[in-house]
Amino acid sequence: MTTPRWTIRLRLTMLFGALFLAAGAALLFVTYLLVVHALPGLDVDPPSPPAIEVQGGLPAPEVPAPDTDLQRRLAEQRAEDLRQFRVASGIGLVLMAFVSAGLAWLMAGRVLRPLRAMAVTANDISSRSLHQRLAMKGPRDEIKDLADTFDGLLARLEHAFEAQRRFVANASHELRSPLTFERSLLEVALSDPDPAALRAACERLLVNNEHQETIIEALLTLARSQRGLERREPVDLAAVAETVVRTAEPRDLRVLTDLTPTVTAGDAPLIERLIKNLVDNAIRHNVDNGEVHIWAGQSNSRPSIRVTNTGPIIPPNQVDDLLQPFRRLDTTRIQNQYGVGLGLSIVAAITTAHNATLTTTPNPTGGLTVLVEFARPSPL
Structure with missing residues (x-):
């Protein structure tokens, strides 16, 4: 036995119907109070009999006493009218509840129709048809x-x-x-x-x-x-950069350093690999008698490492290609003499894993400046 499915359309219908029923009942209750107390219950006393002056010693005329039977019949008629009003109001409220439920069902279906279209389209999209789009039209809601x-x-x-x-x-x-x-x-x-x-x-x-x-x-x-970080520990960017520079092979290049002790939190082996890839990339893609500048310190109040090198001029529209695996400036495959083609791709992935910011800027005279800004360390 399958349990009924509580769809959004059904829940919206029940909600709208309940709200209408509550509002209708409140309206009828207020109307009934007005009918019972306000309109016939003004308690206006009947007018006093006119003053009759007695002249010439004649006896005063008798004023007829109020007809109690008439008052009783009027009270009974009023009670019957109120009862019929209550019955008619209840019947009308029940009928309007059904009508409002039907209208709520139709309106909910109309409102949810775009969602159904979205669900059908999304269900048809697979890994082979990710180019499809919902392309929903209509007001900006x-x-x-x-x-x-x-x-x-x-x-x-x-x-x-x-x-x-x-x-x-x-x-x-x-x-x-x-x-x-x-x-x-x-x-x-x-x-x-x-x-x-x-x-x-x-x-x-x-x-x-x-x-x-x-x-x-x-x-x-x-x-x-x-995959992300499995652990975080304090890492001194300046100390790691100094170790990387000491073990690097700069060929005939000049390596200049400006390292200020700067501590960040992250995976020490990955951060070391990041700095090593930046330095190796700056050395490998350089010119004869070129330079490599390595700086560590605070940038925008964040622990940062920056590596700048001389080298060939890089078109600004091709900088993003450097972060793609196995790519080089002309967007073709990289050859073995230039490395494996994963250096800056690994740098970008490690930067993302540490929630850091990677900025690559081509130098006007050639070469590249890569700045990695790590997140501010949280206070202990």
Whole structure:
């Protein structure tokens, strides 16, 4: 036995009907009080008999006494009228309750019709048809705002699914290409019995394997940072940046630091990876005899880290592409000599996990400035 479904339409109908019934009953009650007490109950005394002067010693005329039987009949008639009024009012109230319930049912259905259309459309949308939209038309009311909000959610989901598909395709290619290279290298080495050639092939395999490990480690870090934080602990951005700079390989670049002890709360390994990726990216994408500036301190009263480097000129409309996995300035796939193509993507994911703000600004003379502002630490 299925229980009845208490739909919104049914609940609105019952609510409207109950409100009408209560309002109608209150109105009839007030009307009845007016009829009983106000109209016939003014208690106006009958007029006094006129004063009759007695002249010439004649006896005064007799004034007839009030007809008590007439008054009784009038009281009975009034009581009967009030009873009929109560009966008629009750019958009318019951009939109007049914009429109001029917009208409430129709009006509730009309009001909820856009919601039903939204439910049908949303039910038809799947991961393969996220391009569809509700596109609700009509006045700017709550239902229209709800439909627009849902359309915005679909747009964000479509963007996320597209980014996921591109990421999976790019990651698959990045992992498949080294495997294909290793297979070809092994086949060539096995066909040549020369020990020197075999040793050279093994050395190239080791280099290629190291690159694969770098890609897998970057992918795991990206997945971990996108999952969110499991713990938070005090982290000194200046100390972490100093450690990263000390272990970096600046080539022929000048690395300048301005580090002020600045403590934030977060995942220490992820924050270290964030700063390391910023520094490595600034060193890798630079020019000969260029510079890298690393600053740590307070920006807008928030613990912050900023890395600025010289380098090629970056068009402002392509800055967002730098945050996409396996992308470079010309929006094509990044090649191995430039890295694995996940550096700034990991930075963006770690920034989001820490509820921080990431700002990337191309420098007028070339290069990029990346500023990460962490949230203010909560007082203990």
